[in-house]
Amino acid sequence: MVLLDGTGNHPREILGNKGHGIDTMRRNSLPVPPAFCITTEVGTRFLTDPESTMDAIWADVLSRMSWLEGQTSRTFGKGPSPLLVSVRSGATQSMPGMMDTILDVGMNDDVEAALAVATSPEFARDTRDRFTRMFRRIVGDEDPPDDPYAQLRASIAAVFGSWNSPRAITYREHYGRNEPGGTAVVVQAMVFGNQAANSGAGVLSSRNPITGANQPFGDWLPGGQGDDVVSGLVDVEPITALRDEQPAVYDELMDAARRLEKLAGDVQEIEFTVEDGKLWLLQTRGAERSAQAAVRLALQLRHEGLIDDHETLRRLTPAHVQALLVPVLQPEIRVAAKLLAKGLPACPGVAHGTAYTDVDQALDAADRGEPVILVRDHTRPEDVLGMLAAQGIVTEVGGAASHAAVVSRELGRVAVVGCGQGVVTALEGKQITVDGYEGEVREGSLPLSAWSESDTAELRELADIARRISPLRAHTAGDYPSLDDPSESAVRSAMTAGTTDVVSDSPLRIMLTALRMAREDAP
Structure with a gap:
């Protein structure tokens, strides 16, 4: 178990991708909430013997939680200044959206009351509701226990176990990654983009991961948390909106992105939160790109x-x-075809086929050899089989950092996201062409030409x-x-x-x- 305070310089294979990025940022004095890492070695042992592994590490977990309390001057599970934590997966190689994360762990009646006094009843209730929904979905179909340490233990076990979720297995099999090891788990102090008027969350790519343009690219959501941004369930603003709303925070974020690019020698994807006007960096990794x-x-x-x-x-x-060298639509062909939907180009290329809105039906059609376009309100991690079977992906909601966008780029599937409500119904069953360069869906199977x-x-x-x-x-x-x-x-x-x-x-x-x-x- 490792404190991510920037002093250890442990390899990525031990800390996982997420822990390694946090440790790097802390070492370089960037604004990162304190965190510790339960290593990939523990994750591997957990898959063989879950209960004994949790028993063996629990004293160290409690010790590291005391360290987090000291770092934040907050107390886990009680007021007047409560500490809440996130419990995140951290595989050695990035697997976007394939494993689980649980936010706001440590919430109970006393903590909600303390947060209501310190901030607002609306913030406290919103945070409580977020935690309850996430805990039920990931840990089990029941309310979380009142004991914050019972919540923490169950959350750590659930995140370790998500290594063997069907979607994670499918993802690794697709890339021929049959490594037996498990994930690391990162426990990090929460910061809150849903706290105040000048708060929010976002995802920044230091350069455009779709076109390769040397300009910042990403999503910003005022008043939201990171899981809102990546879920694709809410409409987000372009990252330039943060520049207009909070220019000093934007400049600090751009400076951090340039520093991280130089350190890594690569384009970075950075998850961040702004809490009451203060920038916090939560994660950095090499950006998925077309x-x-x-x-x-x-x-x-x-x-x-x-x-x-x-x-x-x-x-x-x-x-x-x-x-x-894949063939593309020529301009005169494109503009002559009826425009059915327009959204954000999330992964370039051109694909055509029949629009399917149900994953199982899409899989059946693909098995018959039929070209498939998967059209969804938003994609979920469990949709990965349908995404693999499809030539193209279209969603009603979501931005450049949504699950659909990130996973489409990773899988190399043409994608257009955020096309607006009603697109699923309007496109179902039609022959369509998806243009991931222009962010358009046009009627028919349009001819292409190549370079x-x-x-x-x-x-x-x-x-x-x-x-x-x-x-x-x-x-x-x-x-x-x-x-x-x-x-x-x-x-x-x-x-x-x-x-x-x-x-x-x-x-x-x-x-x-x-x-x-x-x-x-x-x-």
Whole structure:
């Protein structure tokens, strides 16, 4: 069990992604609520023997809770200044929306009364209701116990157990991640975006994870908590609204984002809360991004000197390149088709198929070989099977940081979110085309046309970099053996034969495959 006070410098494999990010931010004196981490090693033991594991760690949990009380000058489970905590999952590799989090743990009648006196009865009741709903949904279909430590123990166990939830297993299987280990659990002092008029919560990507534009991107929700933002159940404002409402807080957030980018050498996704005008950073991690953004952001970071040529290419895969070459709608075709819905472009690309609003029906249609567009009011973690089966995803509500948006980018599914109430009913059963570049849904299955590697400036630049590094250099012309098959087996055969240069119409994909194989084969 580790205090996340920035002094330990423990590896990500021990702290999990979330704990490692918190520890990094604390080490660099950023405004982070105090927290401690129950490590991935404990999470692994829990999966084998839950009760004995909880018994073994409980004295340490109580000790760390005393430390949190000292850090916050608050008391867990009682007034006059109550401490509430969040209990969050923290896998080593990010699994957005797949495992559980419980907020506002430590709430009971005495705490609600103390919060009502210290702030307002409305805030106290809202916080109590949030906790009760979340506890019932995640821990069990019953009211939480009055004992705050019983709440805490049950919450920690539930979060550890969510490693083996059906949606988490499905997610890992999709990515071929069959690691047996469990998640870490982070216990952190709560801060409240639902407390006062100048409070709120949001998610910031330090650069646009959809297009790769070098500009901040994200959602801001005045008067809300982080779970509101990521759920997709409420309408949010763009991150620029925070700049207009609280410019000093916005500037502090942008400064923190730039610092974290330099520390990580990567674009960051930052969850934050503003409590009565004070900024708190809750989490930072590498931002999930579309294939287009992955290419453009890797080049940006290289141009800025944050990563070198090797790291630039390490961040890209042949699949990223292939996604850039997927056919797209030409402007004259797009504008001639009837516009059925418009929302926020959450993952670029174009997909067409039949709109299904029921996950089971969508799965049945996909099993029949039918192209499917999943249309929902909002997506839930348990919808991941339907999202995997679909070519595209459309939602009525939600912003850039909603579950639908983040998971769609991770899965590489074309997505448009926040299209407005009534879209589910209006689209059900129709043949539609989803344009993740424009944030549009248009009638019919519209024809597409494609580019080639040599037509895209970013891909040409990457190919030039790769030729200086790759053990198998690929050219668009020249007196070299021909290799037009970018598959792993074809590339390996060429490398095994001692070939160093080939000519191909897929040069970048061939070189990225060769580089990955060389890394895997290295001792």
